[in-house]
Amino acid sequence: MTTLQITGGQVLLPDMTVESADVLVDREAGEILAVGETERGDERLDAEGSLVIPGLVNAHGHAAMTLLRGYADDKPLDAWLQEDIWPAEAELTPEDVRAGAELGIVEMIKSGTTAFADMYFEVDEIAAAVRESGMRARIGHGIVTVGKDDEEAREDVEESIAIAREFDGTGDGRVSTAVMPHSLTTVSEECLSMAVKGAREIGVPVHIHINETRDEVEPIVEERGIRPLEYADELGLLDEKNFLAHGVHTDERGIELLAETGMGVVHCPASNMKLASGMAPVQAMLDAGVSVGVGTDGAASNNDLDLFDEMRDAAMIGKLAADSAAAVPAEEVVRMATAGSAEAIGIDSGRIEAGANADLAVIDFGKPHLTPAHDPVSHLAYAVRGSDVRHTVCGGEVLMCDREVLTLDEKEVRETAEKRATELIERV
Numbered sequence: 033m034t035t036l037q038i039t040g041g042q043v044l045l046p047d048m049t050v051e052s053a054d055v056l057v058d059r060e061a062g063e064i065l066a067v068g069e070t071e072r073g074d075e076r077l078d079a080e081g082s083l084v085i086p087g088l089v090n091a092h093g094h095a096a097m098t099l100l101r102g103y104a105d106d107k108p109l110d111a112w113l114q115e116d117i118w119p120a121e122a123e124l125t126p127e128d129v130r131a132g133a134e135l136g137i138v139e140m141i142k143s144g145t146t147a148f149a150d151m152y153f154e155v156d157e158i159a160a161a162v163r164e165s166g167m168r169a170r171i172g173h174g175i176v177t178v179g180k181d182d183e184e185a186r187e188d189v190e191e192s193i194a195i196a197r198e199f200d201g202t203g204d205g206r207v208s209t210a211v212m213p214h215s216l217t218t219v220s221e222e223c224l225s226m227a228v229k230g231a232r233e234i235g236v237p238v239h240i241h242i243n244e245t246r247d248e249v250e251p252i253v254e255e256r257g258i259r260p261l262e263y264a265d266e267l268g269l270l271d272e273k274n275f276l277a278h279g280v281h282t283d284e285r286g287i288e289l290l291a292e293t294g295m296g297v298v299h300c301p302a303s304n305m306k307l308a309s310g311m312a313p314v315q316a317m318l319d320a321g322v323s324v325g326v327g328t329d330g331a332a333s334n335n336d337l338d339l340f341d342e343m344r345d346a347a348m349i350g351k352l353a354a355d356s357a358a359a360v361p362a363e364e365v366v367r368m369a370t371a372g373s374a375e376a377i378g379i380d381s382g383r384i385e386a387g388a389n390a391d392l393a394v395i396d397f398g399k400p401h402l403t404p405a406h407d408p409v410s411h412l413a414y415a416v417r418g419s420d421v422r423h424t425v426c427g428g429e430v431l432m433c434d435r436e437v438l439t440l441d442e443k444e445v446r447e448t449a450e451k452r453a454t455e456l457i458e459r460v
């Protein structure tokens with residue numbers, strides 16, 4: 033066994049207290065061996081003046097959409113997707129998706145994220161990027177059946193199921209999968225049922241966008257006389273294994289259904305603000321016992337993949353939504369972006385304790401905007417920026433040391449993405 037010792041820092045523990053401690057990691061098993069006064073490690077990572085936190089978990093996104101960052105802004109979801117994003121995505125090649133995913137992954141590693149959930153296409157390219165990067169991810173092929181005939185639609189569902197089966201547990205167990213229908217309005221009832229059944233058969237979750245905008249709620253109410261989460265419940269889609277993105281327009285009954293079924297919710301505050309989708313009732317969900325995580329959504333609707341921004345946005349908009357400054361407090365938002373997200377997407381991550389996966393980020397607190405540090409948890413929610421992350425470790429492997437990404441060549445990734453993004457837009 034070789035060990036890695038993260039030394040001399042303060043450590044954020046699962047109960048949200050902070051204490052001076054070292055973290056000793058078994059590099060082969062990828063697990064934390066001890067937290068406290070540990071034996072000397074074979075290799076050491078300096079954490080003096082720093083706070084060691086669980087790696088952040090980005091519970092919903094589309095990593096390859098970094099290629100479309102800043103391509104189309106200032107429109108609501110439907111117009112944005114139909115007029116700009118989908119026409120551009122129709123031109124994406126597998127190599128483009130790889131380049132965009134690698135750029136997204138570099139951005140996440142540099143801002144302390146060690147795991148993410150991703151819905152997109154060309155998933156074999158995304159899986160390869162995840163394996164190479166050393167990150168942890170739950171990935172899946174996004175199913176869209178509108179505009180397809182019955183046979184094409186079924187093929188899309190079958191592809192999502194086949195990909196989920198093929199890649200689950202790969203990358204030394206760091207890659208897991210889900211079957212991912214895009215939404216309740218872009219996938220037919222028959223195909224949603226097929227997706228739920230297929231996911232159950234292979235034992236993976238279903239991940240889907242639900243209740244993101246009013247435009248998505250109204251057609252379901254008009255056609256079926258029930259709201260989206262009731263429809264999802266009838267389809268057998270609400271389950272403790274499954275997780276939805278957004279949940280903005282969720283009413284009291286919807287919150288009850290989420291709490292009763294254990295369905296996870298991924299809150300994406302920046303995307304919800306940028307597309308003016310609305311304010312998710314996050315405090316009400318937490319009060320009801322719903323499992324809530326945090327995600328950035330894609331870089332085209334955010335426009336970055338920095339979960340520190342997302343925590344701050346979640347705390348701020350959570351207060352507005354609840355009309356209370358006490359809502360979505362710092363501790364809660366930090367828990368949501370770590371253990372909460374991990375629980376929602378069904379991975380083992382988000383806590384620093386013996387036996388847990390060694391997914392960690394080390395934050396440099398020696399910065400003017402982090403001085404004084406009365407309360408480190410407050411700083412994590414309200415003041416830390418992704419660029420304050422010094423080291424990122426996933427499964428015991430050091431992915432970034434002193435801001436140098438070790439598993440991917442940052443310069444090459446940026447240059448390739450820039451070139452591919454430019455050529456993509458020329459084609460569109």
Ligand SMILES: CSC[C@H]1O[C@@H](n2cnc3c(O)ncnc32)[C@H](O)[C@@H]1O
Pocket residue numbers: 094109117118121151152153173174175176214241244303329330333
């Ligand atoms: C079929 S793969 C995923 C699909 O989702 C699109 N997308 C990106 N952001 C959002 C969002 O906020 N709501 C719904 N769909 C979104 C992405 O462009 C892909 O086409």
Ligand SMILES: [Zn+2]
Pocket residue numbers: 092093094241277329330
């Ligand atoms: Zn999304």
